[in-house]
Amino acid sequence: MNARTFILAVLLPMQAMAQGFAGLGAAVEDFAVPVPGRVLEFPVDHGAHPAYRIEWWYLTANMTGPDGTPYGLQWTLFRSALAPRDGQGWETPQLWMGHAAVTTPEAHFVAERLARGGIGQAGVEADPFSAWIDDWAMEGPDFDNLRLRASGADFAYDVALRATGPLITHGQNGYSVKSAAGQASYYYSQPFFDLAGTLTLPGGDIPVTGQAWLDREWSSQPLAADQSGWDWFSLSFETGDKMMGFVLRGSTDYTAATWISADGQTTAFPDGAFVAAPQEWHEVAGREVPVIWRARLPARGVDVTVTALNPGAWMQTSVPYWEGPVTISGSHEGVGYLEMTGYGD
Numbered sequence: 001m002n003a004r005t006f007i008l009a010v011l012l013p014m015q016a017m018a019q020g021f022a023g024l025g026a027a028v029e030d031f032a033v034p035v036p037g038r039v040l041e042f043p044v045d046h047g048a049h050p051a052y053r054i055e056w057w058y059l060t061a062n063m064t065g066p067d068g069t070p071y072g073l074q075w076t077l078f079r080s081a082l083a084p085r086d087g088q089g090w091e092t093p094q095l096w097m098g099h100a101a102v103t104t105p106e107a108h109f110v111a112e113r114l115a116r117g118g119i120g121q122a123g124v125e126a127d128p129f130s131a132w133i134d135d136w137a138m139e140g141p142d143f144d145n146l147r148l149r150a151s152g153a154d155f156a157y158d159v160a161l162r163a164t165g166p167l168i169t170h171g172q173n174g175y176s177v178k179s180a181a182g183q184a185s186y187y188y189s190q191p192f193f194d195l196a197g198t199l200t201l202p203g204g205d206i207p208v209t210g211q212a213w214l215d216r217e218w219s220s221q222p223l224a225a226d227q228s229g230w231d232w233f234s235l236s237f238e239t240g241d242k243m244m245g246f247v248l249r250g251s252t253d254y255t256a257a258t259w260i261s262a263d264g265q266t267t268a269f270p271d272g273a274f275v276a277a278p279q280e281w282h283e284v285a286g287r288e289v290p291v292i293w294r295a296r297l298p299a300r301g302v303d304v305t306v307t308a309l310n311p312g313a314w315m316q317t318s319v320p321y322w323e324g325p326v327t328i329s330g331s332h333e334g335v336g337y338l339e340m341t342g343y344g345d
Contacts, residue, residue: 229342
């Protein structure tokens with residue numbers, strides 16, 4: 001959901017790990033906390049916010065090759081702070097993690113990078129935009145026109161992204177509540193990227209085209225202590241409309257959704273309006289994970305089956321999770337992405 005792979009917390013002190021998934025429900029001191037009413041500012045908010053504990057730049061894409069084969073792509077840069085300040089050299093408290101993945105109907109390729117801030121190994125600049133860790137990068141003259149590249153032991157990609165619609169905000173103008181107790185993040189997206197470029201897989205280079213969705217989020221305590229994980233959906237319908245929805249699993253589940261019309265107009269839906277129920281499970285990495293869902297947003301007439309392209313899309317990273325492309329059928333047709341955390345951990 002991006003409150004989505006709060007995986008950054010693996011870099012935080014281990015005593016934090018007991019509170020909420022990956023320690024993201026742990027109480028924090030000194031760090032800044034999101035508040036309602038703050039107006040997001042661009043391009044400055046495309047950059048880093050070191051006063052907050054966690055942050056990410058999170059892109060997923062649904063693509064096809066020349067023969068119609070579907071593919072999924074993920075590129076994520078996470079920032080985690082040990083203290084609410086920036087700095088230069090090895091004394092900086094800012095830590096970075098990168099995840100890259102490619103999913104095919106038969107295979108799932110994953111790579112991870114770790115870095116320290118302050119020494120040039122990783123970072124983000126807002127204008128012109130540049131986000132990097134080692135030789136992985138997402139950069140361009142502005143946030144609407146980007147080049148994205150990453151590689152692992154057995155895969156690589158180099159693609160261009162062009163925005164065809166506006167940035168959109170979630171929740172209350174970007175203030176996204178995550179629990180009944182009021183934990184929250186700042187959260188906006190660019191769900192209107194056209195993509196074109198090249199995948200490199202063990203069988204060779206594959207030209208691909210498709211659509212990408214970029215999520216931006218930052219916070220300091222985005223989960224309640226009892227929230228053990230989440231299920232996050234980004235769904236793009238053939239009508240041009242889109243929907244984000246998430247379920248945060250706890251003693252009582254908490255949900256939210258955003259309806260995004262084809263022209264970029266948004267409607268936020270509160271807890272309870274979005275419903276997602278597992279229909280079929282799959283064993284992956286020794287865990288049972290739901291890979292077919294029924295997702296509903298009755299206020300918009302949405303009642304769809306969401307099916308994983310590859311049930312084995314497991315991210316075997318420092319904190320493991322499931323992430324992969326999905327197909328959509330039912331009241332609406334389309335494609336999207338699904339992220340699931342906290343299963344069997």
